[in-house]
Amino acid sequence: MKFYSTNSQDVKVSLKEAVLKGLAADKGLYMPEYIPELEKDFFDNIQDKTLPEIGFEVLKPFFCPDIPEDKFKALVEDALNFDIPAVKVTDDIYSLELFHGPTLAFKDIGARFMARILSHFVADQKKDINILVATSGDTGSAVANGFYKVPGINVFVLYPKGLVSEVQEKQFTTLGENITSIEVDGTFDDCQRIVKEAFLDKELNEKLILTSANSINLARLLPQSIYYYYGYAQLRKAGIKDDVVYCVPSGNFGNITAGLVAQTMGLPVKRFMAATNINDIVPEYLKSGLYSPKPSKATIANAMDVGDPSNFVRILDLYDSKHELVKKKIEGCSFTDDEIREGVKRVDEKENYILDPHGATGYMALEKGLQKGEKGIFLETAHPAKFPEVVEPVIGRKVVVPERLKAFMDGTPKSVASNASLEDLKAHLLK
Ligand SMILES: *Cc1c(COP(=O)(O)O)cnc(C)c1O
Numbered sequence: 366m367k368f369y370s371t372n373s374q375d376v377k378v379s380l381k382e383a384v385l386k387g388l389a390a391d392k393g394l395y396m397p398e399y400i401p402e403l404e405k406d407f408f409d410n411i412q413d414k415t416l417p418e419i420g421f422e423v424l425k426p427f428f429c430p431d432i433p434e435d436k437f438k439a440l441v442e443d444a445l446n447f448d449i450p451a452v453k454v455t456d457d458i459y460s461l462e463l464f465h466g467p468t469l470a471f472k473d474i475g476a477r478f479m480a481r482i483l484s485h486f487v488a489d490q491k492k493d494i495n496i497l498v499a500t501s502g503d504t505g506s507a508v509a510n511g512f513y514k515v516p517g518i519n520v521f522v523l524y525p526k527g528l529v530s531e532v533q534e535k536q537f538t539t540l541g542e543n544i545t546s547i548e549v550d551g552t553f554d555d556c557q558r559i560v561k562e563a564f565l566d567k568e569l570n571e572k573l574i575l576t577s578a579n580s581i582n583l584a585r586l587l588p589q590s591i592y593y594y595y596g597y598a599q600l601r602k603a604g605i606k607d608d609v610v611y612c613v614p615s616g617n618f619g620n621i622t623a624g625l626v627a628q629t630m631g632l633p634v635k636r637f638m639a640a641t642n643i644n645d646i647v648p649e650y651l652k653s654g655l656y657s658p659k660p661s662k663a664t665i666a667n668a669m670d671v672g673d674p675s676n677f678v679r680i681l682d683l684y685d686s687k688h689e690l691v692k693k694k695i696e697g698c699s700f701t702d703d704e705i706r707e708g709v710k711r712v713d714e715k716e717n718y719i720l721d722p723h724g725a726t727g728y729m730a731l732e733k734g735l736q737k738g739e740k741g742i743f744l745e746t747a748h749p750a751k752f753p754e755v756v757e758p759v760i761g762r763k764v765v766v767p768e769r770l771k772a773f774m775d776g777t778p779k780s781v782a783s784n785a786s787l788e789d790l791k792a793h794l795l796k
Contacts, residue, residue, distance in 0.1 A: 366427055368395040368583065371678045380431040381486045384479075384584045385494075387577030388564050394675070395583050396682055400629045401426040408631065411594065412601040416449060417442045419598065420591040423630065427587050432485055440485070444477040449592045451599035451742060454718045458731050459742040461596040464721075467510050468536050469748035469770055470503040470668075471620065474592065475585030476511030482584040483576070484515050490574070495794065496520045497563055498578045499556035501616070502529045502668045503747060506536030508578040509544045520544045520578070521794065523556040523783075528663060528670075532751050532770065539776025546778075547793060551785030554661050554672055562787045569791060581619070581675050589623035594632055596742050605740050612638040612731045612743040614723040616669035618647060618676040620744065625683055625694065638734055640726035640743075641699045642666045647674060648697025654688040665702045665755045666722040668747070698730035705729075706759050709749075713760045721749040721756065 368383040370376045372393030378386070383395040407422060414422075420441040429437050447465040454460050466473030487494050494517060498508045505522040512520045522537050526548045538546040549556050560577065563569055578585065593611060600609060611634050613621040621639055628634045639647055642664040650656045658673035684690040700708070708725040712718050720728055727743030735741045749756045750764045757763055766774075783789045 366431075367398045369398055370394070371396055371682045380428060380583075384482055384486060384582065385574075385576050387582045388561070392561075392565070394581050394679055396679060397427055397583075397587075400626060403631045408633070411598045414598060416591070416595050417445050419594045420445050420588070423591060423594055423627070424588060427583075428482070432482070436485070440478075440481045444474070444481055444588070445591070449474075449595055451596045452718075453603075454712070454716050454728070457735055457740055458728065459596070459600065459740070460718065460724065460728070460745040461592060461742050462745045463592060464745060464748035466507075467769060468503070468506040469751055469767065470507055471589070471744065471746045472503050472507030473511065475589050475619075476504075476507040476578065478588035479508075479578055479582060479584040480511040480515055480518075483518065487517055490517065492574050494518050494574050494576060496576055496578045497523070497560045499523045499553065499560045500529070500537075501525070501553040501670055502533040503751075504578075504668075505529075505546070506533055509537035509540055509546075512578075513540055513544060514542055518543060521547060523547045523549050523560060523790070525553050525556055526550050526782075528553065528667065530667070530752060530754065532753070532774065535773045535776060535778055538778035538780045539773055541779060545793070546780035547783050547790070548780045549783050549785055552661060553670060555785040557675070559785065559787050559790050563790055563794070566787065566791070569794060573794060586619050586623055586676070587626065589620055590627040590630075592744075593624045593627040593634070597632060597634070600740065600742065607633065608635050608739045609633065610636055610638060610731065610735060610739050610741045612640055612727045612734075612741055614666070614669060614727040614744060614746050615639045615641055615647065616644075616671040616674065618674040618680060620746070621695070622676045622679050622683075625680065628694075629683065635739065637695045638727075638730045639695050639697050640730035641697070642669050642705070642726060643699060643701055644670055644672055645697070645699035646672060647677060648699045650677075650688075651692050651695060651697040665705055665752070666726060668723055669726070696734055698726075698733060700726045700729055706755070709756060710759045719749045719756065719760060719764060721745065721747045721752050723747055
């Protein structure tokens with residue numbers, strides 16, 4: 366399989382190049398040259414397949430034989446070493462819990478895949494590979510942990526000063542070793558911009574091998590499609606087959622893009638909903654047909670504080686930039702901080718289920734948008750214990766903190782300060 370840039374169908378690169386570069390030279394995002402359809406067989410008994418079995422089958426067309434099949438199979442098993450249960454919250458709404466990995470957030474899955482795919486491709490390189498990652502919270506910790514102590518790879522995590530929760534920050538600033546945390550005096554959009562500039566900087570690229578680990582990298586994006594199948598498999602086990610609606614709390618729209626790819630490959634999802642906080646650029650586009658990026662606004666669901674979602678161009682690419690078509694596939698829904706708090710409180714009281722602020726938008730969008738006969742499944746993208754400052758005052762008690770999170774909280778944070786400029790970042794990288 367080859368991969369093209371969203372800015373030019375003529376540029377076709379190998380999997381290795383797409384993964385190592387992250388972003389195409391023309392600033393486009395890579396897309397698979399075609400999206401294969403899975404056999405009907407695969408879906409007929411999907412409910413009997415394990416998570417790694419599903420993962421191997423659905424990703425094989427993209428990653429093999431560039432990665433030999435037996436090696437890829439082992440890689441998938443190693444990356445997916447925790448469960449992703451679909452938990453029933455109400456008669457019609459299920460929560461797909463993506464937080465059972467090392468940093469308690471869905472980005473663990475993409476990051477664990479990417480680390481293993483990259484280390485397959487760099488095994489024969491002489492120079493170290495440098496991963497630059499901009500984070501609004503969860504990406505940094507997932508990537509840092511996914512790559513921690515992987516030989517030949519250095520990770521630089523850029524995060525906005527004061528805009529990341531204490532728990533999130535500790536999950537990457539306490540690691541050390543091959544992980545450097547850079548505290549940027551600016552917003553997440555600044556961090557993202559500087560990383561993009563760094564990839565296009567001539568001097569940096571001459572001196573260093575740089576790659577990205579943001580959701581723009583295909584090695585992170587494509588594996589995220591696995592759990593859409595696995596969630597569906599679990600609904601099938603529960604006797605649900607048709608009229609399944611997936612709802613995805615969205616920021617950079619990588620997660621939902623992976624779902625749309627799964628649907629294109631044949632996964633019988635009736636439709637998708639995209640839930641956002643007040644950074645409602647895509648819901649606005651769905652309504653009006655106009656895409657107007659804005660500076661991001663800070664909210665209590667801060668991993669979705671994105672004013673110019675990077676994967677939006679991939680969604681346009683999937684549907685030939687036709688607004689009518691995109692609108693048919695995705696329904697948008699946005700929520701204020703007060704609505705999110707109200708939702709967390711209500712679902713705790715009525716359903717005895719603790720949502721995190723991101724998952725709460727997904728749950729509420731389903732509550733609003735599900736039609737009669739439909740079953741909804743929202744992606745619970747993080748564990749509520751990662752956002753105690755939001756969740757605990759709302760539910761009026763402590764959230765039980767899983768052991769693996771406690772371990773981070775006891776560590777000593779370390780980071781370097783930087784202003785929001787490429788020059789400053791370059792100084793750190795070239796040191
Ligand atoms: C990153 C993140 C999101 C948004 O995912 P995108 O792929 O950027 O749309 C939602 N919730 C949580 C907890 C996240 O960390």
